Amino acid sequence: AIDPEFEDTYTEVDRHDGHRVWTPDGEETTQEKQGIHGTHVAVDFDICLADGACLEDCPVDVFEWVDTPGHPESEIKADPAHEDQCIDCMLCVDVCPVDAIDVDPS
Ligand code: SF4
Ligand code: F3S
Ligand code: ZN
Numbered sequence: 590a591i592d593p594e595f596e597d598t599y600t601e602v603d604r605h606d607g608h609r610v611w612t613p614d615g616e617e618t619t620q621e622k623q624g625i626h627g628t629h630v631a632v633d634f635d636i637c638l639a640d641g642a643c644l645e646d647c648p649v650d651v652f653e654w655v656d657t658p659g660h661p662e663s664e665i666k667a668d669p670a671h672e673d674q675c676i677d678c679m680l681c682v683d684v685c686p687v688d689a690i691d692v693d694p695s
Contacts, residue, residue: 590634590688595625606670620659627669630681631691639663642684651676672680 592598592613600615605626612624623634630651632643644652644667653670657663667690669675677694 591625591631591636591691593691595631595633595691596628600626606668607671609671621656621661623657623660626666627672629693630669630672630675631693632667632669633689633691634660634666635662636687636689637663637666637685638669638687638689639665640673640686641667642686643667643690645682646680646684648678649676649679651675 592623595611599613600609601609602612602615602617603610608627609624610618610624611625612618620625625631625633651669651674652667654665655668657666681690682692
């Protein structure tokens with residue numbers, strides 16, 4: 590599962606489409622190690638296997654697919670492209686089968 594303390598244990602290494610990207614070791618992301626995308630709505634790309642329930646169920650369309658060719662779990666990921674629109678319903682956290690998503694209610 591995603592580390593809920595990632596804001597303390599991970600390092601911000603990049604910004605991408607308006608949100609942060611974090612890795613556990615502070616190293617740049619690679620094809621095989623994509624890190625966590627987002628902050629308020631965070632998706633661990635290295636756990637996401639493209640189930641898609643988060644995209645289907647989010648009432649305000651926070652997520653968009655992005656391509657991650659060569660990643661061992663899946664070659665698309667649910668990117669929290671509109672995390673600023675999140676209404677903290679927690680549905681995505683509940684439906685993800687691999688607990689790849691962490692939402693910090695504000
Ligand atoms: Fe969407 Fe609700 Fe998840 Fe926020 S908590 S990203 S509103 S499903
Ligand atoms: Fe990925 Fe979980 Fe969504 S596996 S596509 S974050 S439901
Ligand atoms: Zn992203």
